[in-house]
Amino acid sequence: MTQHHTNALVKGLNQESLAYMPSHVDTPSYDRSKVKAGIVHIGVGGFHRAHQAMYINELLKTPGSEQWGICGVGLLEANRGLRDVLKQQDYLYTLTVRHPNGTIDNTVIGSMIDFLFAPENKQAVINKLAHPDTKIVSLTITEGGYNFNPVTGEFDYANPDIINDINNPNDPITAFGYIAAALKLRKEQGLGAFTVQSCDNIQHNGNVTRKMLLAFAAEQDAALSEWIAANVMFPNAMVDRITPVSKQSDIDYVVDAYGVSDEWPITCESFTQWVIEDSFCDGRPNWDNAGAQFVKDVTPFETMKIRLLNAGHSVLGLLGSVHGYGTIDETVSDPLFAKYLRAFMDKEVTPNLEQLEGIDLEIYKDTLIERFANPNIKDSLSRICSESAAKLPKFLIATINENLAQGRDVSLATLVIAAWCFYSDKGEDEQGNTLEVIDAMQSELHEAAAKTTTDNLAFLSLTSLFGDLNTQSAFTSHYKNNVDALYAPASKIKAIMKNVLEPKGN
Structure with a gap:
C-alpha cells in the first residue's frame, strides 16, 4: 500500500x-499514553480497523476505559509492510466512512497502541498474549485461518503448519499455535485464562474457534486442552460492515481532506453492527456503550443476517450477472431488481425469522437495500458470486427447504438457483460477455449444469448442495419453467423476473 507523497508540505500522520x-476530523480526545493493551488482536485487516478498533476508539472517549487498548499482531510475512506503516504513524490511521447520500465522516482511530510482527520475534508475541494485562485475544483470520475441513467441519491435522505447531510448541506459525503457547504459560504461572473472541464472519464463530483450539491442544498437550475447556470462554458474535480493499484513491482522498499523508487508510460504509454473546472469563469492555449489543444467544441474529444480507447479495449477484451488471449498487439501482429482492425478503425469508430484541425487521430490510445501493461502495458481482457452492446451501437453500416444509411459496428463490445453473454452465451473461466464475467446485458445477439442455433437472443432481430438492415437485415445477425460459433462444432475465413476480393467470 505504501505510496509516498513527495509534497514536502504534507505531514505524515x-x-x-x-x-x-x-x-471536521474526529481525532482521539483521550490520552493515548495512558492506554494499556487489554486486547491483543491477531489478523489486523481492513475489517478489524473499520469495526472492532472503531468501537474501542469510541469507548476510549469515556474515562475509565483505558485498559482496553489494542495491540495488533501480524503472523504472516505479508504483514511486514503494514507493521512498518503503523509504527511510522504511531499506530494511528484514518477511517473514511462513506454514507449512501454522499456525506463523509472522517475519523483518526487511536485505539491501537502497538503492533507485533511475529516472524521477527515469536516469543514476544507469546509473552504479550500471556501478559496479565491481556484480557481478550481477538481474531480476524478469515475462514481459512480456522483450519477446518469445509465438508466435514472437523479440524485439519494434515496442514503442514499445524503439524509444525503441534511438534514445536515454542516455534508456532498459526494462531492456534500462538494461543496454545500463551495459555500454557498462563496455566504454568497460575494466571487465569483470557477470552478468545472471533470477529470473523462465520456462523457460531466462537463455537468453531473453541472446537478447533481444543482439537489442536488435545494433540499437543492433553492436560492443557482440559484446562482450556474448563477456563477459556469463546463468545459467539455476529459482525457486519462492508469494507472494500484500500486503494490509492483512498490515500489521495486523505491528503486532500486532512492535509496529512496516511499510507494505509480504511474506507467503509456507514452501517455497522456487532451482536455479541455476553460470555467472557476475564472482564470485557462496555462495547454496548459504543453501539454494540450484548445478547444471550446470537444464533437468531446470525440467521437474520445470513438469510437477508448474504442471501440478498446472492440474489442480486446471480440475477445481475446473468443480465450483465457488474456491481451490487448498479444492480439494485435498477427498480426491477430492487423490487425482486424486496419481494424475496418479504415473502420467502421474513416468515422464517424470529422477532428479535432491538431489531425492526422492516427497517433492517429498508437499510439493506439502501446499503446495497450505496454508490460510494463498489462491490463487484464476481466477488459476491465467488464460492457460491460454499455459500448458497446456508444462505438460500436452507430458506427454500424451510418454506417447502411449511407449504409456502419458493418461486422467487427458485429462479436464483436456475440462474446459478445458467451462470455455471454458460460462463457468460445474456449479451455474450464472459463472466469471471470463481468457485472451488467450478468443474462439478459446470459439468452438472451443462447437461441441462438434455435433462432440465441435471444441475440438481449435486445432492451435496441441493439435498433432495430434485424430488420436491413444489420446487421442481418452478425450477423447470425457469430453466426452460433461461435457455430459450434470446431469453431475457428481466422478462423472466417480471413473470415470477407477477405470474400470468393470477
Whole structure:
C-alpha cells in the first residue's frame, strides 16, 4: 500500500500531526499514553480497523476505559509492510466512512497502541498474549485461518503448519499455535485464562474457534486442552460492515481532506453492527456503550443476517450477472431488481425469522437495500458470486427447504438457483460477455449444469448442495419453467423476473 507523497508540505500522520488536523476530523480526545493493551488482536485487516478498533476508539472517549487498548499482531510475512506503516504513524490511521447520500465522516482511530510482527520475534508475541494485562485475544483470520475441513467441519491435522505447531510448541506459525503457547504459560504461572473472541464472519464463530483450539491442544498437550475447556470462554458474535480493499484513491482522498499523508487508510460504509454473546472469563469492555449489543444467544441474529444480507447479495449477484451488471449498487439501482429482492425478503425469508430484541425487521430490510445501493461502495458481482457452492446451501437453500416444509411459496428463490445453473454452465451473461466464475467446485458445477439442455433437472443432481430438492415437485415445477425460459433462444432475465413476480393467470 505504501505510496509516498513527495509534497514536502504534507505531514505524515502521527501523534504530533494530530494537532494540525482540520476541525471536521474526529481525532482521539483521550490520552493515548495512558492506554494499556487489554486486547491483543491477531489478523489486523481492513475489517478489524473499520469495526472492532472503531468501537474501542469510541469507548476510549469515556474515562475509565483505558485498559482496553489494542495491540495488533501480524503472523504472516505479508504483514511486514503494514507493521512498518503503523509504527511510522504511531499506530494511528484514518477511517473514511462513506454514507449512501454522499456525506463523509472522517475519523483518526487511536485505539491501537502497538503492533507485533511475529516472524521477527515469536516469543514476544507469546509473552504479550500471556501478559496479565491481556484480557481478550481477538481474531480476524478469515475462514481459512480456522483450519477446518469445509465438508466435514472437523479440524485439519494434515496442514503442514499445524503439524509444525503441534511438534514445536515454542516455534508456532498459526494462531492456534500462538494461543496454545500463551495459555500454557498462563496455566504454568497460575494466571487465569483470557477470552478468545472471533470477529470473523462465520456462523457460531466462537463455537468453531473453541472446537478447533481444543482439537489442536488435545494433540499437543492433553492436560492443557482440559484446562482450556474448563477456563477459556469463546463468545459467539455476529459482525457486519462492508469494507472494500484500500486503494490509492483512498490515500489521495486523505491528503486532500486532512492535509496529512496516511499510507494505509480504511474506507467503509456507514452501517455497522456487532451482536455479541455476553460470555467472557476475564472482564470485557462496555462495547454496548459504543453501539454494540450484548445478547444471550446470537444464533437468531446470525440467521437474520445470513438469510437477508448474504442471501440478498446472492440474489442480486446471480440475477445481475446473468443480465450483465457488474456491481451490487448498479444492480439494485435498477427498480426491477430492487423490487425482486424486496419481494424475496418479504415473502420467502421474513416468515422464517424470529422477532428479535432491538431489531425492526422492516427497517433492517429498508437499510439493506439502501446499503446495497450505496454508490460510494463498489462491490463487484464476481466477488459476491465467488464460492457460491460454499455459500448458497446456508444462505438460500436452507430458506427454500424451510418454506417447502411449511407449504409456502419458493418461486422467487427458485429462479436464483436456475440462474446459478445458467451462470455455471454458460460462463457468460445474456449479451455474450464472459463472466469471471470463481468457485472451488467450478468443474462439478459446470459439468452438472451443462447437461441441462438434455435433462432440465441435471444441475440438481449435486445432492451435496441441493439435498433432495430434485424430488420436491413444489420446487421442481418452478425450477423447470425457469430453466426452460433461461435457455430459450434470446431469453431475457428481466422478462423472466417480471413473470415470477407477477405470474400470468393470477
